Amino acid sequence: MSVTEKFTEALFDGLEECYEEEQKQKIEEMNGLIEEMDEGEFITVFTKDLFNKIHQMIEKEKLSLEDAILLLKQSGYCKELKCFNDYAFSESLLSDRFQKMIFDENEKKKEEKNEKRLIDLCECFALLFEEPVSEELLFIIMPCLLKVASKKEENEEIQKEAEMALLALSNVYTYYEIRRKLYLNEIKAIIRYHQEHHNLTRLAFQSAWQFLINRFFTNISLEEVIMNELHFSKEAARELEDLSKSVDWKRKEEGKGENEAKEVLVIERWLNVIDFYFDSCRSWNRELVGLFCSIVQVFQASRDNYPYTSSQCLCSLRRAAEKRNVEIDGLLKSGAIGAVVEEIQQPTINDDIMWNGLLFFLSISERLKEKTDGETTETKRKELKRKIFEKMEEDGYEDVIAGFHKVFDFLRIQYHYKLSLDFSDYIVNI
Structure with missing residues (x-):
């Protein structure tokens, strides 16, 4: 039986009996079984009908809320860790039920309130919605x-609780x-405490930053x-480097152990949050060069056996090249252009790698063609053009682009509509 058949037919269908x-x-x-599922299997199993059935089982007292939470937490954890998109819960009766239960539990007097139940309900809802x-x-x-x-004890149980809460957030x-007062002081304190004491798991720390x-x-x-208080670029660079060192990139993904496979997933989550950061940041910070270096290292290491991770890295570098606040010299110094x-x-290059690579160089070429104000900045621009031209000439870049022209x-x-059909738009000339 397949994973989905085992889950549905052998286990879930007879649960209420x-x-x-x-x-x-x-x-x-x-x-x-949930831990073994890929995205297609997960979406096949966790449908609106399944969530509605769980709602009915709770309603008819054929499944306790506590047991339902055990199942829902694991499904939400898997969905978020692996970055699956599944809107089934959001559209279900169970979603409405959980929202009402959260409001009802929160409105109870302090002595009547079940704090653990409220936490469980909030985590399940936030993970799945x-x-x-x-x-x-x-x-x-x-x-x-x-x-x-925010709990500061470093035992395994507290670390797991913090990980689940931050992943949900x-x-x-x-x-x-x-409103910043709703979350900012607390999340800053969580990040800063970890920077000093390393009390969080790697997934929890990444999730805090993603939030x-x-x-x-x-x-x-x-x-x-x-950027400047919590030093996102520096923290993300260090995490990528440390995680990458603990992965044997030469071994294919299906040969990884459970811990190593999770570390690859955390790397991919970091790359997702880095993309959001590049989309939003407006200022240049020297720490970005170190972040580019770390992305390049993962990019090159993952190329042979982890095409999805490698593609994510290239996408991040392309986003950086498109941003006007990112100094092109930083991309050159980090080795991004050469990589x-x-x-x-x-x-063997797929279309996704090809168009991301072309957009990367199109952005650099366009930006280098823009005139700058002032003699000093214009001199620097021309010197940078010369360095990049020499690097590209050394690597045979122009011949490669000519081969893609067709x-x-x-x-x-x-x-991508932004791709130019003009060969010269991809070329940097002195």
Whole structure:
């Protein structure tokens, strides 16, 4: 039987007919199967109908809320860790039920309130919900989960609790700006404490940053805090380097152990949050060069056996090249330009790598052709053009681009309208 068949037919379909102890055993088995699922399998299993059925089982007291939470937490953890997109929960009756239960539990008097149940409900909801969260609900979820994540004990149980809370928070987003006083002091304290004491797991630390960068996406005033107070570029660079050292990139993905496979997933989550950062940041910071270096290292290491990770790295470098605040000299010093030239020269190159690489060089070429104000800055621009021209000439870049010229139109139609059909737009001349 396939993973989905085992989950649905052998375990879930008969769940409501079991006694409580057998239910717990089945849920443990289902949680093990969830860890094995890829995105297609996950979406096949976790449908709106399945979530509605869980809602009905709770309603009819054929499944306890505690057992349902065990299953839902594991599904939400898997979905977020592996960056799956599944809107089934958001559209289900179970989502409505959990929202009401969160409000009801929060309104109880202090002596009547079940804090653990409220935390569990908030975590399940935040992990699984893929729509913008209402402001009223945020006022409950954020303080509740930030309180859990702020615990400073370094034992394994507390680390797991903080990881789950921060992972859940990392999935919370809205279309509007959230008041800074609701979260900023707490998340700054969590990040700073980890910087000094290293009390969080790698996934928890990444999730804390993702939560903050998601707020940056709608609140540009956070740039000073993120860039200069908490030093995002420096922290992300160090995390990428440390995680990369613990992965044997020469061994294919299916040969990885559980811990090593999780570290690759955390690297990919870091690359996602770096993309959000590049989209939002407006200022140049020298620490960005170190971040580019770390991305290049992962890019080159993952090329042979991890095409998705490698493609993510190239996408991040392309986003950086497009940003006017990013100094092109920083991309040159980090080795990014040489690494992308080397990549597009590979004999087997897919369309995704090709168009990201072309956009990378198109952005650099366009920016270097722009005149600058002042004699000093214009002299620096010309000197930078010369350095990049020499680097590209040394690596045979122009011949590679000439070889791609016939597919420019196809890539432009299929993948990206910004691709130019003019060969000269990709060339840097002195």
